[in-house]
Amino acid sequence: MANADNENLLGWVDKRKTQGQATTPAATDANYTDITALKARLTAAAPASYPAATLNLMTKNDLVYAVRLIDDAAGM
Numbered sequence: 001m002a003n004a005d006n007e008n009l010l011g012w013v014d015k016r017k018t019q020g021q022a023t024t025p026a027a028t029d030a031n032y033t034d035i036t037a038l039k040a041r042l043t044a045a046a047p048a049s050y051p052a053a054t055l056n057l058m059t060k061n062d063l064v065y066a067v068r069l070i071d072d073a074a075g076m
Contacts, residue, residue, distance in 0.1 A: 038063035045070045 030037060042050040042063065050066065058066070 032064060032067065035060055035063060038067055041067050042070070 032038065038060070039050075039055045042055060043052075045067075055063070
């Protein structure tokens with residue numbers, strides 16, 4: 001079985017690494033450092049979809065998933 005967890009820097013797996021895809025996602029480690037960074041990324045990328053009231057209701061897992069959808073929807 002292939003090990004898709006090559007580096008596990010962020011605690012999630014980019015499964016495309018085992019499928020031979022050479023392109024890297026737009027996501028960077030800086031987008032995932034803490035909740036403030038996640039909220040800032042969502043506010044910058046889609047302010048109409050993620051107003052402050054919505055961001056305050058989201059868990060860290062929700063924020064990470066939303067940022068991943070914006071940065072690399074093809075990899076989800």
